[in-house]
Amino acid sequence: MTLPAHTVERWTSLSLKLGVWISGGLMVIGLVSAALQSFAISLPKDNPTLGALLRNVFSGSLDPVTTMFLGLVLLMLTPFLRVITALAGFAAEKDWKFVVVSLIVFLMLIGELVYSLYR
Amino acid sequence: MTLTSFLILLLGGVATGTIGAMLGLGGGVFLIPFLVIVFNLPMHQAIATSIVAVIATSSAGAAMNLERQTVNIRLGMLLETATVTGAVFGGVTANYLSNYVLAKIFATLLLIVSFIMIRRNRRNNNEETIHLDGVLPGSFKDDAKGEVVTYTVKRVPALMAVSLLAGNISGLLGVGGGIFKVPAMHIISGIPMKGATATSNFMIGVTAAASAFIYFSHGHLNPLIGSTAALGVLGGSFLGVRLSRKVKSNVLTWIFAIVLLVASVQLYLK
Numbered sequence: 471m472t473l474p475a476h477t478v479e480r481w482t483s484l485s486l487k488l489g490v491w492i493s494g495g496l497m498v499i500g501l502v503s504a505a506l507q508s509f510a511i512s513l514p515k516d517n518p519t520l521g522a523l524l525r526n527v528f529s530g531s532l533d534p535v536t537t538m539f540l541g542l543v544l545l546m547l548t549p550f551l552r553v554i555t556a557l558a559g560f561a562a563e564k565d566w567k568f569v570v571v572s573l574i575v576f577l578m579l580i581g582e583l584v585y586s587l588y589r
Numbered sequence: 590m591t592l593t594s595f596l597i598l599l600l601g602g603v604a605t606g607t608i609g610a611m612l613g614l615g616g617g618v619f620l621i622p623f624l625v626i627v628f629n630l631p632m633h634q635a636i637a638t639s640i641v642a643v644i645a646t647s648s649a650g651a652a653m654n655l656e657r658q659t660v661n662i663r664l665g666m667l668l669e670t671a672t673v674t675g676a677v678f679g680g681v682t683a684n685y686l687s688n689y690v691l692a693k694i695f696a697t698l699l700l701i702v703s704f705i706m707i708r709r710n711r712r713n714n715n716e717e718t719i720h721l722d723g724v725l726p727g728s729f730k731d732d733a734k735g736e737v738v739t740y741t742v743k744r745v746p747a748l749m750a751v752s753l754l755a756g757n758i759s760g761l762l763g764v765g766g767g768i769f770k771v772p773a774m775h776i777i778s779g780i781p782m783k784g785a786t787a788t789s790n791f792m793i794g795v796t797a798a799a800s801a802f803i804y805f806s807h808g809h810l811n812p813l814i815g816s817t818a819a820l821g822v823l824g825g826s827f828l829g830v831r832l833s834r835k836v837k838s839n840v841l842t843w844i845f846a847i848v849l850l851v852a853s854v855q856l857y858l859k
Contacts (some may be wrong), residue, residue, distance in 0.1 A: 486648045487652045501595075568667075
């Protein structure tokens, strides 16, 4: 099977659009809900952990603050998704040199994240 | 937050996103002082909001630029290995030089680069010099010129070295690496200004992603302020990419040179 030209660019663009639209949509819903309460919502002292955020989502308690946090976290995860998609795109194009480059970027990103969170 | 402050913040985000997407910058140079001065936000919260804004500018802008092939994705991925390495070893540099000295060195550097860009633009009668004997070829349609621009990348090792440096100091000084990468891509490697800004815009989101979670885990991200600024920036980025298609490359170079001057003054005053 021959892939259409610029597969990696199209896939990567799609992954970014997905991240932007979903996270943007959640932030809009959260902000509109907050605006309906005249922005008089109580903000937590600390940002929730990812686990706490997911627990809130799955328990169905999607208050404005949780919705906005969820949107922000999904936006922050979008670059990670973009690197993985680029890696898959290069693999589909059989450009192995750039599969390795993408893998290096991904591993460094994860390494930097883990190191920074636990130092 | 009142409705008025919500609208002011949203507009601030739109302005940051527009400039950032046009010039391949994160826009922290403008957004951080805006948040601190207008919204009286603590510095850490302002930086956390700015980092989210960088991701928003990069994601929205790159999604559009990739479709039009303005981004040189292979060059971007290659340079990301250098910027992330630079960011990881930021602490090493901090052991040798104080932030004060670093800020003054790079303020001077930005000033020099700004003058080089203006001088080259004037000397070449506002025309870009394209090299076709390099590597990692790219091509895109320049709407302002109405023609397809094809180019290659020269002096990749030197560009990698600048990217390493950009990653290294961006974390230390709180400025986006784009301000160093765009001129380097344009001046050292002969990448057309539109290709350089789009590729830089593509890269900055990844550099910001890791630090975003650090600020988030430390509780510095205010959901109301972060969401409002991010939505404004997303809207501004769409506008910025559309504007950059219409603007001529030499005008983009002039705007970039002026932004470099502003950033240089800001670093001197820091």
